[in-house]
Amino acid sequence: xxxxxxxxxxxxxxxxxxxxxxxxxxxxxxNIYGSPAPKIETVTIPGRGTMILNSKTDPLDNEDFEDFGxxxxxxxxPEEYQNVEIIARNxxxxxxxxxxxxxxxxxxxxxxxRLAYCGQSVSVEEITRGLLGKLEIELTCKPYKFAYNGERTxxxxxxxxxxxxxxxxxxxxMKIYGxxxxxxxxxxxAHSFAGIQSYIEVDSELMNAYKGDELQNNKMTSxxxxxxxxxxxxxxxxxxxxxxxxxxxxCCL
Numbered sequence: 554x555x556x557x558x559x560x561x562x563x564x565x566x567x568x569x570x571x572x573x574x575x576x577x578x579x580x581x582x583x584n585i586y587g588s589p590a591p592k593i594e595t596v597t598i599p600g601r602g603t604m605i606l607n608s609k610t611d612p613l614d615n616e617d618f619e620d621f622g623x624x625x626x627x628x629x630x631p632e633e634y635q636n637v638e639i640i641a642r643n644x645x646x647x648x649x650x651x652x653x654x655x656x657x658x659x660x661x662x663x664x665x666x667r668l669a670y671c672g673q674s675v676s677v678e679e680i681t682r683g684l685l686g687k688l689e690i691e692l693t694c695k696p697y698k699f700a701y702n703g704e705r706t707x708x709x710x711x712x713x714x715x716x717x718x719x720x721x722x723x724x725x726x727m728k729i730y731g732x733x734x735x736x737x738x739x740x741x742x743a744h745s746f747a748g749i750q751s752y753i754e755v756d757s758e759l760m761n762a763y764k765g766d767e768l769q770n771n772k773m774t775s776x777x778x779x780x781x782x783x784x785x786x787x788x789x790x791x792x793x794x795x796x797x798x799x800x801x802x803x804c805c806l
Contacts, residue, residue, distance in 0.1 A: 565625060565659035567669070567692070570647055576640045577627040577688065585661050589618035589696035589806060613722045613780045618696035618806065623669070625659075625692075629684045641681040648690070657692060664701050665805075669694040696806060697721070703803030710796045712789035715781060719805040723781040724757035728798040735792035737779065745774040755779060758802065 563579035564572045572579065595603050608617075629637065648671040657669040669692040680688060700719060707715065717723055729735060730752045737744045746753055746762075753769050755762045757778035762769040781801055790797070 563660045565657065567647070567657050567671075568655040572625075572627065573630075575644055575647060576630050576636070577644070577684070578630055579659070580626045580628055580687065582626075582659065582661050583624040584622065587621055587623070587667075587694065587696070587698070587806065589621045592617040592619055611777055611780070613782055615697070615721050615804075620693050620695055623692050623694055625690045627683075627688045627690060628686075629688070637684050638677075638681055641677050641684055644680055644684075644688075645675075645677045654695065657694065662698065665698040666701070667694045667698045697804045698806070700803040700805070703801045705800070707799045707801065708796055709788060709799065712787070715786045715788060715799070715801060717781050717783050717786060717801070717803060719803045720783050721805050722783065723802050723804055725779060725781055725802055726757070726800040727755045727779055729753050729755065729794060730796050730798075731792060731794035733793050735794055736790060737794075737797070738787075738789045738791075739779055740782065740785075740787055742777065742779075743775065744777070744779050746772050747774050748772055 562573065563582070565579060566572070593605060594608065595605055597603050629640065652670055652672060654668040654670050656666050658666045671690070671692050673691040683689065703719075703723065727737075729737065729746070729749065732749055732751065735746045735749055737746075744755075749772060750764075753762055753764055753772060755773075755778065757780060760778055762773050781803075788797070788799075
């Protein structure tokens with residue numbers, strides 16, 4: 554999360570490093586809240602015209618959207634001018650040493666983070682020139698952003714209700730403590746497990762069940778992984794369960 558020290562200055566944190574620690578401040582951000590376009594597949598049917606294909610395998614799934622770009626226009630903090638070339642090399646290494654989706658947070662969308670990568674074509678020399686004026690940093694983001702409060706672990710020792718206020722389905726991580734055959738109910742859906750020993754972990758984003766390093770997908774006797782729909786989610790269970798730990802991963806566009 555953004556350090557409180559940075560509250561009055563616009564900055565962004567990428568892969569755990571804040572832009573202020575790299576010597577740069579955001580002057581402006583384009584596409585502040587994101588504008589991902591929906592992925593739409595159509596087919597033309599004679600006599601009926603164009604139809605939109607629905608490729609969902611689960612009605613609770615969110616719609617697919619395209620990745621989108623954000624651009625930060627930055628400037629070098631005055632006290633750093635004597636180190637321009639060194640800072641340029643550090644910025645280049647920060648952005649490009651491992652091109653992959655990484656956590657992105659900024660002071661414009663407080664309380665949320667995105668997954669993004671830097672794929673722009675730029676050299677150390679171009680970064681150096683940019684630092685003497687305005688440096689533009691472009692990142693490609695996945696469409697959905699995640700709420701900080703969706704990273705908190707919620708523990709249920711009896712039936713309870715979770716409220717998803719973000720308006721989109723969340724794919725949680727759950728750790729179910731118990732033994733034997735267990736069924737978890739989320740609203741009208743039942744998720745069954747056979748032969749649990751002590752606990753089982755279920756990651757609906759990765760679509761895997763495991764116990765530590767050991768895969769446990771064979772203990773899932775239901776087809777669908779648990780999901781937390783927008784609004785009210787009533788959670789209960791049958792079988793020998795002592796508690797359930799849930800990291801909900803609330804998300805929205």
